[in-house]
Amino acid sequence: MGVVKSQTNATQWEGITRRLGLSGVAYCIVDLQQIRQAADLAGTQVLFLPNVETLSAVQVQALQDWMGKGGRIIVSGPVGTLSQPDVRSKLRSLLGAYWGFSLQNPSTLAPTSGKNQGWMQQNGLAGIIRGGVIIPAGLTSQTAAVWKSTENPPAVVTTDRSVFLGWRWGVDTASEPKLDSAWLRASLTRYGGVGDARNPAQRNCTPPNAIASSASTPAKPPSPTPTNRSAALPPASPPFQLPDLNGDGLVAPAGLEVKPSSQPITASQASAMRQELEALIGRFESAQLAANAVTGGLENRGTSTQNSKLKTPNPLSNARIALQNFLQLVAQKNYTGARQQWLQARRILWDNYPKDRPQTQPEIRAMWLDRGTIIRAGSEQQLAKIFDRLAAAGFNTVFFETVNAGYPIYPSRVAQIKNPLVRGWDPLASAVKLAHQRGMELHAWVWIFAIGNQRHNALLNLPKEYPGPVLDLNPTWAGYDNRGRIFHLGSGKTFLDPANPEARRYLIQMLEEIVKNYQVDGVQFDYIRNPFQDPNAGYSFGYGTAARQQFQQLTGVDPVKISPKDRDLWQRWTQFRTNAIDSFVAEASRNLRSIKSNLILSAAVFPFPKNERLQKLQQHWEVWAQRGDIDLVVPMTYALDTNRLQSLTRPLLSQNQLGSTLILPSIRLLNLPDVVAVDQIQALRNFPASGYALFAAENLNDNLQGIFRRTQSQQAIASPLPYRQPFKAAAARYVSLQQEWTFLEANNQLWIKEPALSEWRKQADALSKALNQLADNPSRNNLTMAKALLASFQFQFKKWMQSEGLEQPYQVEVWANRLATLERLLLYGERTLK
Template sequence: MKKWVVGTAIAATINTLLGLPGALAQTVNLGVVKSPDNQADWSDITSRLQSTGVNYCVIDLSQVDQLSNLENTQLLFLPNIERLEPEHLATVQEWMRQGGRIIVSGPAGIVSQPEVRNRLRSLLGAYWGFGLSTPSKLERLSVSSPRWIPNAGLVEELQGGVVIPASLEAQTAAVWNQPENPPAVVTTDQSIFFGWRWGVDGEAAAQTDVVWLQAALSRYNITPTPGKMPNSSPPNCVKSQSLAATPVPVISRDPKRQDNLSASNPTPVPSEGDRLVLPAQTPGNNRGILTPNEVTAMSRELEHLMGRVESTLLTANAHNSEVGLLTQESIESLEGVSVKEAEHETQRNSHPNRTTVSALAQARIGLQNFLGAVEQQDYTAARQQWINARRLLWDNYPMDRQLAQPEIRAIWLDRGTIVKAKTKQDLVKLFDQLAKAGFNTVFFETVNASYPIYPSQVAPEQNPLVRGWDPLEAAVDLAHERGMELHAWVWIFAAANQRHNALLNQPPDYPGPVLSAHPDWAIFDKRGRLFDPNTRKAFFDPANPEVRDYLMALLEEIANRYDVDGIQLDYIRYPFQDPRVNQTYGYGVAARQQFKEWTGVDPIEVYPSSRQLWQQWTDFRIRQVDSFVASVSARLREQRPDLILSAAVFALPLGERQQRLQQNWEEWALQGYIDLVVPMTYALDTEGLHSLAQPLLTESTLNEALLIPGIRLLNLPDVVAVDQIQLLRDLPAGGYAVFAVENLNDNLHRIFQQTQGQPESTSTEPIPYRQPFPVAMTRFAALQREWNFLVTNEQIAIHQDAFTEWVAQTEKLNQALNQLAMEPSQQHWQNAKAALAAFRSQFPQWMQQQGIRHPYQVQVWDNRLATIERLLNYGGRTTLPENSSDAIKR
């Protein structure tokens, strides 16, 4: 190790000032990192460290910013540190590259920036998946547990979480004694990941923590002395600032980086695949004051999280209880049931999630403590209270029982995952997993950058990476065998991709097989560039009749040659543009000619400063996309009336979207050109998703279309993915879409199987876009069970007069929805619409008292009624024989 002792006299002076013994000044066995995340538990952590009998020093997290600060330690221990900044990780990464070893515990790095989480996952070879709902014992693996695993630590029960291996080098060293034995301790050559918060009373017994740390130290040839109590005031590992020879360098953050954008900043530049992601809303630092806006945002985030956890718990309890629908008969059957019996029923039904009830109560206290600390201007304590409350809720999220209602559960099956499969048999396991996880719709990447995944007679070349077999044909068969729908996901106007060229060993500027044969089919920017330098893609000219004919023939081939259930239009737009800096696209041969014939001006000469002409140029391009969608809809539905058409679209505000993308998807929904709108509402946290999805789902002009917002799994902790899905279930959405299969890990498969998977591998649950009326009936029945569950357990506040009317109207609406589902007709549809409208108009008055106590839950119920209304509107347009010329129930 490098020594920072220059001479005997200087060394003596430094050692005296720092309180270090001479040998320790050169090297220390263990460096333990302290941060605001573990400060509240530091006393217990210190006590356990002393019982371990190891010489150690303390490193303040703020000092982990240059390599020399770690060079006096052999091993780092990060107990329960949830946030690391980029400069911290960069230092640790370089230190480990030079041979350093690390131990982490608890949800390490879980609230860090996405880039940090992703790099930390690679560095440790594992990541924190989710907290277990109940305490559990550790178990050795029957064969492959390392020798250093202690025996003593396998006896006591711990309140821990699942650690997900994330690399081929990672090995599971111990598992939890639970179904499927999820990993509890994961190791690599340089890291050990404990799946519990080390040194926290209530998580694990002190002796359990001690023996596990002693075992981990022995693995790295550090031999503690059991029972030895080191100095109760351990030294600092790092020199004080006054003795530092040079200032500590600070790694600046680039304000242009997407991770550091705030919600108030302009929309970030397109990320990989042109899929925008809203940055995390959580304040990005752990130091300094909290502004009033930050306090408001943090309070709102915590309140909403509590609401979602409570909503999930109620749905799970009602779904898995024996209560029936809320009717006058069910209410009368409760007469004579004592309060004590009702309380017993509550405990019996909620037993699996008793810890969730406790966590909710503690989180509410944590919120008050957060606000109290802010009032006292103790911002460090405030942040810690907030982090602890959120962590508690995440760790106790109900994920162990069925709770999903009929909904669209879609997932994009990406080209990379398809390419990895070499035969139909290779896809079997994948489709088995998706079916067991409850997905009912697969968006199968069928055309990517002009390469079809199947052997086409229209396109010039099949994707070379799948030659020799037909993945689309195999996927259709496998999906249908499992009761799932298979929708062909097609890139429309994106014609070439430089990233894909690299995979195919093509030159970077290769325009793809179609544009190579037809260079006049392309569009360019004002500088004459074919490829967008940001997204590295080239596009077809939507105004070119030959392009439109080619794409139409390709879509017809897919629809008529394969038994696909739907087609999804992706890249149904122009490239990203910024007219403010003269970065615009659309200047193809056909487009320029047509626009000049219309206006007398070549669009290459038109600039935003000429407002009228510029708007004409924008409107011209919008019409090209709109008219193509209309043509596709008319042509394909004439040939395949049962085909479901969807579009993957951006959630940018309409005006901005038209200027930057020329994508006018609201018109497609209003005109009925598409059945499903799939906005790519990708966000790094749940509040960000809410801000993107909620305005779309509550837009009254879109209430005849089904909207299923998208969630991107990349860089999302598993519990946040679950939380985002729950948010969409609490909003008036007909379901959700997950991007993509390549990011779907085993842990999420297990969670989905428990919460939304079907008992049988073949799903019989109705899908909203196929059977909107039966889904509306079933979803209202689920609401009735929730209400009856609360009534049965005396957990709903409502005046007696309102209660009687509410129950009567509930029965009336239930009958109207049942009649419509069983016998669809114009008259039954109108009756159901009228009954729902009357019910919704009175619902706020009925729930006035309950809304004071549980405002979030009452809002959720109203949102679910809005979902039922949307289903009725959609069904009235698409499935009623009176409204369909072909009289086919799509």
């Protein structure tokens, strides 16, 4: 066994070595800095990383390659938590788990029992430890021990290649030496033995050139057998491993990664890097202008020569200089210096991003309040603190996780089962009350067709193959893959058959129960789709009993017998599954609005291109929007940088196939630096969008909450909500737009000359009057007038802004987008007129 020593565990090393001596296992010391490739670990069968909080991308790649050759790993504590986001993501996939959060108090560690847990039969594995919750993140991840509490969260998680201990091994304030030693010996036993050296000599691991031929590869524990619940389907083939799209797979990687290097920069790379910096400068400047227009601050954009008293702020000036230096250094083939200048420019802008003044533009500011955060709250009193934070941060809409993996978080007569982690209170009733007290809207966030989850089973200490409470009672409602397996291979979830009439009736009755019994302002459909598939690779889903019977009645063919090669039949099968979901959305929408006409309906959807989405998910949200079944489309445009967020979002906002439905793009906070989150929000504000949604409350840290409190809390709750008061929101947003123009004109920074200037002012004022009149007195006539004046203003806008566009092309594009947002709000508002 090799034991890794690093900078982050150096202060704990004395305690670690004492525990190693007590364990009586043979080991040597591996310097983390020496791990650059798999060969650096040659001869080592098992590697132990005690409390190593920082790893580089190169080191994680070396570990991955070494484990691919048979190496096995044990880790403890918050491993990798101080690493870069992409490293944390890769490490999570490698280990099949990650450090979730620290427990506030010492807790009782309790090993679990199971068919694959024979290695934990020895004594001394239970005790009191100060540790943290380990979140399983892989299809084969198993919980080996839990922290005894009402939730029994995971404390030790294993895969066939790793053991993750949820405490700082070797630290006296965390655990007892005997307990640490017992868990290390048990973990090594899992891999075939603990060695027999009674007094191991500490030495550096100096690997030979190749792994000794006598080194044995530890045997893998047997893989769990997939559940086969349909004998009529063909026998299961070897598992087709899809990426785990339940977690990190949802997040698009960075569109442009720049790291220090001397490698040549190609012409296309230089162009992409230049465009990225110019776009960041544009977003920075746009955010600064919006703040200055509200506060009256005087910060020039750095382009005017008419007023020498107005000086460019240093961040913008320095960033522009760095950009020019970058281009010059690329031309000189000084690629190391070029990258340094590029990174310096980005750092200047990030460090000085406008984060201290309010932005008053009315917009939807939504937050998903996740089940884990709700469960950890445990009472209305503690939940109130969460709503206080959200209100102080300016959020006006909360998507409250109400049904997760088949478990309602409220006492349900329809489901006849409640989340067992909820005891002694009704979180949904408390949430509605707390939100309304703070002037916020509360929308019930409901998992629709996803009805079971192996990760949830682990939290509840249930068998891994438990299909969830609904399918356990109603197995004929299940959807299956094309090999008869009930669990989706990519996510470990079970799904209902959208074509099953009884399953549909159950779901609609539960949605109706929520709307009838609770004063929710809206309902959000999540998992309103089939799970991810790849038909071209031989993996598809949706073969429930009802779906197969109905399709065979229509075509005379059992769908399990066709493949994508049968193009016509396969297209009909895809359309059949898509129609089943489409019709459910229409039925649910009709029923819920008959109960509460002003209910806001939304759907969390994937932003993939339509054809790809229909093949892989059967999710046709354009149809729902065109028919008016939903009010908001909430695409999960999660990305690790703003570049990729924009590339995901731009096509969605530029299409005109959504009728009057609004689009609300979203951002995932997990692994996203705070300044990148702020930059992504600014990018969405500069697009023709009505706001944004953040996933999720559990990732809203104090620093980011403080930024929101300073920039968007003052008028957020009082401002008109676009989906609730679209005409008032349009009028108020136009006021913000006029404030920017007025500010620039007052400071001689608006490049419009006479006679265009007078005509622009005249029409701008006329549009303002029409929007205000519509907001005060909504009517068909006033709407017609406002739409006509807005269309005329948009038509002439490019002509008026021709000179301004030469100086500030990005900002002119932003203004045009914001005018387009007004157009969408008027179109959406038309549905509210009687």
